[in-house]
Amino acid sequence: MKKQHTVLAEFKYEPGQVQNGYTDRSLYVNLSDGVIKSKPVTDSMKEIFIGGRGFGLWYLWHAVSPETKWNDPENEIILSSGPIGGITQYPGCGKTLVVSLSPTTGLVIDSNVGGYFGPLLKFAGWDGLEIQGKADKDVILFIDGNSGSVTIEEAPAEDVDAHLVSEQLTDMYADSPEGKRDISVVSAGKGAEHGLIGCLNVSFYDVRRKAPRIKQAGRGGIGTVFRDKNIKAIVVKFTGVRGDTNHPADLERIKRAGIRLHREIRENDALQCHMRTVGTAHLVEIMNDYDLLPVHNYKFGSHPDTKKIASPIWTKKFTQGMPDGCWYGCTLACSHAIDGFKLRTGPYKGQKVIVDGPEYETVAGVGSNCGIFDPNDVAELNFYCDTYGIDTISWGTCVAFVMECFEAGVISSETTGGIDVKFGNADASLRFLHQLACGEGFGVIVGQGVRRMKKLFVETFGADPEFLFDIGMECKGLEYSQYMTKESLAQQGGFGLTNKGPQHDEAWLIFMDMVNKQIPTFEDKAEALHYFPLFRTWFGLNGLCKLPWNDIEPPDNATTDEPAKVPEHVQNYVDLFSGVTGREVTKEDLISMSEGVYNFQRVFNLRLGQGHRSDDDIPYRSAGPVTVEEYESRSERYDKQLREKVDVDPEGKSTEEKVRILRRFRMDQYDKLRDAVYKRRGWTNDGIPTLQTLKKLKVDFPEVVEVVKPFL
C-alpha cells in the first residue's frame, strides 16, 4: 500500500521541545496548494485562548468569512491538545479538541475525543494542526515527530473505513511492534462521505489486545468535512512519551495530584460509578429509574425492556481486567470494548471485530431511543457507525425521528424503500446505515440530519411543519444527545442555551438536577447555567476529559459547600494547570479563562448569522408532552403540576386542552430561564454579549466589536 503513495508536499522541521505544556508553534497545512508552514503561538493567544478549543476558535475565525460554508475550501479542521494535555500522571489528560464549521448547523462546532493524537501531535512539535483547502484525490497527512517531517501523500490503496485504515496505517508507519503505540490515526469512514452527521475517529494502540482502538469526535459532522477535503487519514508518530515530556514547571505537584486521584478511584469506583468495569454504560439503568432515558424519540423516559441493555449485560460483554484508559494514566479506564464480536450484517458480515463501546449515549441513542433493546443490535450499530464515521448520537436521534414519522403516517414504506420503520426495527436502522455508507437509498436521507429531514418531509410529503418542529429533536441544526429533558428545566436550558447545539459537552446538569436535586430553585438553575458551561469549557481548553472531575468524587464530597462543583477536584485542576504552566491560578481563574473563549464563540455564531435569542428556541418535545399519548403516560404527574404550579384544575378538561395549558406554562418557564441566564452571562435580552462583558473578558478585539455593535 505504501508503495502506491505519492508524496505531494514535504516540510522539514526541528522536532523541538515542549516547555511548560506548550511548543509555541502550530502547524498549518493547505491541501489545495500544498503549503505547509509553522505559525507562532503567541503569549496573548496562550493568555486569552489557553489552547485546545480556544486555539481552534481563534484560527477558524481568521480562516473563514461570515459567508463561508462548511464545504468551502476556506473551512478548516483544527486539532489540538492543550497545555495540560499529554501529562501521564492524572486521569483523563489525553483529549484532542477538534474545531470546524458544522455541516448541519453552519456554526462553529468543537468536539472532544480520546486516543493519543493530541498529545503525540504536541510532542511531535505542534500545539495545534490547522488544515485548510481540499485535496484533489484522497491523501494522508503524516506528521513524523521523530525525524521532524510533515508530508501530504496521495494514498489510493488504503481503506476509508476506520477500523481498517487505523490498523493499516498503524502497521505501516510503526518501526516495530513496540512502536505501534507511538502512532495515532485520525480517520472518518464511508458514511461520512454521504451524510452530514459524520464523525472523526482517533486511534490509540492497545498493547494487550494488539490492535488499534478508536475513540470518536462525534458531534457536529466534522467527519463529513474531513472526507469532503479528501483526507483519508492523518497520522502522527512520536516515540518517547515519558512522565515529563510536557516539561512541566512543577512535576511533583502533578505527581501528587495523580497519585491522589488514582487512590481515590481505586477505593471508590466500585461504590460510585463502575467506570472501570462498564464505563459510561453504568448510567443506563440510573437514567431509566429516574425517567430520563430517551425512549421512542424522547417520548418517554423509561421502558420495561431496558434491563436487556442495562449495565450488567455490558459488564459481561466487555473484556474485564484491562487497563482501558484512552490515554496513559487514566485509571478511570472507561474505554471498554467487546472482543471477538461477530457481525451479522453489512460488508464485514461474518467477521469478528472489536467493538469500541458502547457508551451510554450509544446505548440510549441507537438503542432505547429507537425502541431497540437487543444488545447485539446495539453493538452492531455501534461498530458500523464508528467504522463508517457516523456519530452514534445523531444517528440514534435521526432514526428515532424517522420511526416516529413513520408510525404517525408522515412517511410511508414507499418513501423508505419498502421498509416498515417502526420503533424497535433494528434491521431497518442497520439497513439505512449501510445504505448511507454506499450512498444509495433512504439511508442517505436519514444521514442528512433531523433539520434537513424536517424540511424535506414538509416540502415533499406535505407533512405538518408544526408537528415536525415539535418532535424533531434538533436545536441549531444539531441533534439532541441522549437525555429525556422534559422534566428538567435546567437541562432544557443546558441543551438550548448552548453555543454549538444540544450536546452534553457544554452542560450536563440533568444528574445534579434530577438525581442529586442540587439545583432546586430558578436562581440555582440560572447560576448553574452560567457556571457549568464555563467550567466544562475549561476542559476543552486544556486537553482534558471531564469524567474524572465529577463522575468520581471524594467520599466526603457531599459535606462540602458546593458538592456539585466537586471542590477537591477543582483544586486538583488548579494544581495541574499551575504545575504544568507555572502560572499560579485560583479556582475562580479557571472560570475567567473559559468565559472569554465562551463569549468569543457566541460572537462567532453571531458573525455567521445566528447567535440570537430565537436561535436558542427549542422543540417542544424537549420541554413537555407533545402528544396525548405522552401526557397520558404521566397524567398523574402532569395533572399535579397543573394544579400546583399553573393554578389550573385539570378536572373535566380534555387531554388535548391540558397539553395546551401545560405547554404554555413550560415554554413560559423556558423563556424566563432564558432571560435569567442571558442576564447572568452578561448578555442582552437578545442573547448578545454586551461590550462591557467582552471588555471585561479581554475579547473585545476590533473585529469582535464590529460584529456585535449593530445588535446592541
Place this chain on the structure above:
Amino acid sequence: MRVLKSKPNNCKGVRACMIACSKYLFKEEDPEKSAIRVEGAAEGPFTIHVCNQCGECIAVCPTEALFRDKAGVVRIDRDKCVGCLSCVGFCPFGVMYVHSDYTEPFKCVSCGSCVKACPNGALALEKVDD
C-alpha cells in the same frame, strides 16, 4: 519465586535495610530512595512495608512495563514506563514508591541486600510457589 518476608518482632528500628536498599537501587544512601520502609519510633513496635510480589500492579499498567521476571519477581521495564503512577495508586499495600528525582516509580526487586544488612534477623528471602 523469591519474596522478602519480615519478622517485625525482631526489628529494632535500625533501618540499615533502607540504606542498603537505596544503595543497591540507586547507588546512594538515602532512606527516601529505599523500596523498604520501616515505620515506628523509638522502642517500637515497628512495621515493615515492602513489596510481596502480589502482582496486582501488572494489570493496571497501560504499557505492560510491569512484568514478572524469570524468578517470579515483579519488575519495571524503564524503557516502557511512561510514569503514569497508576501502579503507585493501585498498589494494595502502598509499596510502589516515587521520588522527585525520578519520573518512574521503583519497588523491591528481591535482591536480598536488606537481608544481609539487618543485624537483628528481621528480614529473610523466602522461596514461595509462583
